[in-house]
Amino acid sequence: xxxxxxxxxxxxxxxxxxxxxxxxxxxxxxxxxxxxxxxxxxxxxxxxxxxxxxxxxxxxxxxxxxxxxxxxxxxxxxxxxxxxxxxxxxxxxxxxxxxxxxxxxxxxxxxxxxxxxxxxxxxxxxxxxxxxxxxxxxxxxxxxxxxxxxxxxxxxxxxxxxxxxxxxxxxxxxxxxxxxxxxxxxxxxxxxxxxxxxxxxxxxxxxxxxxxxxxxxxxxxxxxxxxxxxxxxxxxxxxxxxxxxxxxxxxxxx
Amino acid sequence: xxxxxxxxxxxxxxxxxxxxxxxxxxxxxxxxxxxxxxxxxxxxxxxxxxxxxxxxxxxxxxxxxxxxxxxxxxxxxxxxxxxxxxxxxxxxxxxxxxxxxxxxxxxxxxxxxxxxxxxxxxxxxxxxxxxxxxxxxxxxxxxxxxxxxxxxxxxxxxxxxxxxxxxxxxxxxxxxxxxxxxxxxxxxxxxxxxxxxxxxxxxxxxxxxxxxxxxxxxxxxxxxxxxxxxxxxxxxxxxxxxxxxxxxxxxxxx
Amino acid sequence: xxxxxxxxxxxxxxxxxxxxxxxxxxxxxxxxxxxxxxxxxxxxxxxxxxxxxxxxxxxxxxxxxxxxxxxxxxxxxxxxxxxxxxxxxxxxxxxxxxxxxxxxxxxxxxxxxxxxxxxxxxxxxxxxxxxxxxxxxxxxxxxxxxxxxxxxxxxxxxxxxxxxxxxxxxxxxxxxxxxxxxxxxxxxxxxxxxxxxxxxxxxxxxxxxxxxxxxxxxxxxxxxxxxx
Amino acid sequence: xxxxxxxxxxxxxxxxxxxxxxxxxxxxxxxxxxxxxxxxxxxxxxxxxxxxxxxxxxxxxxxxxxxxxxxxxxxxxxxxxxxxxxxxxxxxxxxxxxxxxxxxxxxxxxxxxxxxxxxxxxxxxxxxxxxxxxxxxxxxxxxxxxxxxxxxxxxxxxxxxxxxxxxxxxxxxxxxxxxxxxxxxxxxxxxxxxxxxxxxxxxxxxxxxxxxxxxxxxxxxxxxxxxx
Numbered sequence: 001x002x003x004x005x006x007x008x009x010x011x012x013x014x015x016x017x018x019x020x021x022x023x024x025x026x027x028x029x030x031x032x033x034x035x036x037x038x039x040x041x042x043x044x045x046x047x048x049x050x051x052x053x054x055x056x057x058x059x060x061x062x063x064x065x066x067x068x069x070x071x072x073x074x075x076x077x078x079x080x081x082x083x084x085x086x087x088x089x090x091x092x093x094x095x096x097x098x099x100x101x102x103x104x105x106x107x108x109x110x111x112x113x114x115x116x117x118x119x120x121x122x123x124x125x126x127x128x129x130x131x132x133x134x135x136x137x138x139x140x141x142x143x144x145x146x147x148x149x150x151x152x153x154x155x156x157x158x159x160x161x162x163x164x165x166x167x168x169x170x171x172x173x174x175x176x177x178x179x180x181x182x183x184x185x186x187x188x189x190x191x192x193x194x195x196x197x198x199x200x201x202x203x204x205x206x207x208x209x210x211x212x213x214x215x216x217x218x219x220x221x222x223x224x225x226x227x228x229x230x231x232x233x234x235x236x237x238x239x240x241x242x243x244x245x246x247x248x249x250x251x252x253x254x
Numbered sequence: 255x256x257x258x259x260x261x262x263x264x265x266x267x268x269x270x271x272x273x274x275x276x277x278x279x280x281x282x283x284x285x286x287x288x289x290x291x292x293x294x295x296x297x298x299x300x301x302x303x304x305x306x307x308x309x310x311x312x313x314x315x316x317x318x319x320x321x322x323x324x325x326x327x328x329x330x331x332x333x334x335x336x337x338x339x340x341x342x343x344x345x346x347x348x349x350x351x352x353x354x355x356x357x358x359x360x361x362x363x364x365x366x367x368x369x370x371x372x373x374x375x376x377x378x379x380x381x382x383x384x385x386x387x388x389x390x391x392x393x394x395x396x397x398x399x400x401x402x403x404x405x406x407x408x409x410x411x412x413x414x415x416x417x418x419x420x421x422x423x424x425x426x427x428x429x430x431x432x433x434x435x436x437x438x439x440x441x442x443x444x445x446x447x448x449x450x451x452x453x454x455x456x457x458x459x460x461x462x463x464x465x466x467x468x469x470x471x472x473x474x475x476x477x478x479x480x481x482x483x484x485x486x487x488x489x490x491x492x493x494x495x496x497x498x499x500x501x502x503x504x505x506x507x508x
Numbered sequence: 509x510x511x512x513x514x515x516x517x518x519x520x521x522x523x524x525x526x527x528x529x530x531x532x533x534x535x536x537x538x539x540x541x542x543x544x545x546x547x548x549x550x551x552x553x554x555x556x557x558x559x560x561x562x563x564x565x566x567x568x569x570x571x572x573x574x575x576x577x578x579x580x581x582x583x584x585x586x587x588x589x590x591x592x593x594x595x596x597x598x599x600x601x602x603x604x605x606x607x608x609x610x611x612x613x614x615x616x617x618x619x620x621x622x623x624x625x626x627x628x629x630x631x632x633x634x635x636x637x638x639x640x641x642x643x644x645x646x647x648x649x650x651x652x653x654x655x656x657x658x659x660x661x662x663x664x665x666x667x668x669x670x671x672x673x674x675x676x677x678x679x680x681x682x683x684x685x686x687x688x689x690x691x692x693x694x695x696x697x698x699x700x701x702x703x704x705x706x707x708x709x710x711x712x713x714x715x716x717x718x719x720x721x722x723x724x725x726x727x728x729x730x731x732x733x734x735x736x
Numbered sequence: 737x738x739x740x741x742x743x744x745x746x747x748x749x750x751x752x753x754x755x756x757x758x759x760x761x762x763x764x765x766x767x768x769x770x771x772x773x774x775x776x777x778x779x780x781x782x783x784x785x786x787x788x789x790x791x792x793x794x795x796x797x798x799x800x801x802x803x804x805x806x807x808x809x810x811x812x813x814x815x816x817x818x819x820x821x822x823x824x825x826x827x828x829x830x831x832x833x834x835x836x837x838x839x840x841x842x843x844x845x846x847x848x849x850x851x852x853x854x855x856x857x858x859x860x861x862x863x864x865x866x867x868x869x870x871x872x873x874x875x876x877x878x879x880x881x882x883x884x885x886x887x888x889x890x891x892x893x894x895x896x897x898x899x900x901x902x903x904x905x906x907x908x909x910x911x912x913x914x915x916x917x918x919x920x921x922x923x924x925x926x927x928x929x930x931x932x933x934x935x936x937x938x939x940x941x942x943x944x945x946x947x948x949x950x951x952x953x954x955x956x957x958x959x960x961x962x963x964x
Contacts, residue, residue, distance in 0.1 A: 119935030
């Protein structure tokens, strides 16, 4: 059988990434199916979200960017700031994609896309790479999500549908590994339901692992008392956000 | 205080080896204190013992030679046979001692003596080195001993004396690591007691780890039924060996 | 004289028996020992357990091996890919068993096998579906799952250069699972792009010392490059 | 710009506080960060826990640090050496605590700390004095002891060359504990024989990626060589 005969179910939007975030973003990028409420709402664009995350990553940080929305962050890192990107397949100090014709099949990222190496970069094997992650040596990782709970539980690897073929890749290692786990996601599903929840209904990737959530509506810190609103998109009030988000939200200290 | 004011107790005979075999051999090398029985007995010389061990190490074997008596084995490895020596401080394919003046303080063995590297040799860190040992990748290690029990328990790191300063180094890792653990030792202590025992009275290095014992009187295999005599020094009968060795001995199959 | 080179991939894999557990290196195409996999397909052993990060893609390589239905079980972290239709169909029809392992636990379990570790407590996967039924423990306020080593009968890996002792160096991110799989198998078979003379590999830069490698086959670059 | 080089060993160790756990690399003189140890001696922190393979020898280096009586405890595998009189006297008079660890368990416990492993079952030491009181388990017919990671506040190590990202390469058997200690400490301080420009170290041959290294001090060879 040729590929053309096969059903296209369960395919990864980016083609075989190891970070296992199928459809963790993108539901919202099409206007079709969006609720009237979300259509009317002021929202950060995806580039604004990425730029906002990039602002929080300081000089000298070691960072793993999950696939999907998080990869956009690389485009917004301030030019003067030296920030070192790790990929879990064994490379530190990744550079941007090579120019066409200069791809090297032996130099790829976790999404199996060709990348480059910056001066000062290094290669290591898989056990060393995941030791680096699990041992807490990365300063930040940025991940997409299906859901995040108020206590920082993350669900981003599996829809839990009975016919789904499960695949996890490095998602669970990333979730528990970095010093700071940032989530980037649309605030609402296309049905208008909050992806920030009291308790995740999708299977978990990691327990109490998320430190900060960046959505198209707000930036929120996971705290013991609830989610502390750090930023709100211009034109959205705290009360409007609270109405859309069924967990305890805390106002930014004045 | 200067070194000269210090008591010389508890010093290692070879000066700081990490294999922790203090006085595991050598008690017998001085005639003083030897019993009349042992004086009169035919015995393999230390070089004969080393040559006998060397005969059992095939082409291509990966071998760790413990300090003391086992180091002699290196001198007897057949010239045409490629045998690769490992040292637990992170080197494989060690060569002989360098010529005087060519010592490199960064190239030493586990006894901290200068060595050389053969073509095809490699360096690795301590966790990788002991993973190599613990993971069963070495074919042979050859160790000295205070005592070996009939079931293959090894005691070679600690006299158990109350004032002793304990030191273990890599002895316990070597004991459990190699596919074949060979022990080289004098058969009797200077008081004429067998170092092959029913149950070790010295603190153990490893449990049921020894596969073959080379003494100045015999070569014996550890088997489930007892120690099987492989070789006897010329002029010593099985019955004489059995009289000196208080464990079940099995005759060589005819 | 030690010489771990063998003349052909078919000779290298000839003794792989029915029921064997075979690790296969690579992450995507990088480090994938394509010629050794083809030799395993030609070799006819059945009832295999395969350990790989993925579960094959397209219709060649590991996917082609799966298509022969001689693989009983696969242990991997990411079976679902855009073109993993061979695995997908076998899985949906119940013709292959899947043990899904988070990628870092997969790597650490392989490493543990090579390092003689009996089991280890890992924080990865705690509280998730993939830890269900597994022993857990709280240590110093953090939660862990107990995971066991994955041993193999054979490891098929790809390296860049190798010498007759079996010392290997890799190329860029093609290193990935090669060094740990080499340590975890009873018999490790490496295909290398180029044979190095003994002493040509820098002893400071050898990634897999020859002690972990049992057979080496040279597969020059031209043959190795393939259309994905 | 990232630049992990600091001007002097005294600056490098200045924030080590009373009560800190400090790993010190080296196996004998090979890989021993002599100048960093001297700086720690000059620096006056007390109540230290030291992790090293040995417990000092002669009257310099680690032995001199012990002689200051500012070390509460030492974790090592081989304290007794022909010239370890400083340690011997402190131990006999009860002025230092000793945790004796088989060398491979020491290495693996340090590696576990760096790798985020909560505990592991090791066969080394099973059935011996050094496993007394420890949890044991039989797994697949083999006996194991449960051992826990050793974390440190600081690691003082010596490498051959380092760049401003903190990437390190070592020299021959001086590599020993350096790479694993670098991974196990909150703050790793490396003295290097020579500063490398960024990009000069081969990415295939970097042994310790800079992510594990926080401060680097260049100590040229002349100063490093010392009479043993």
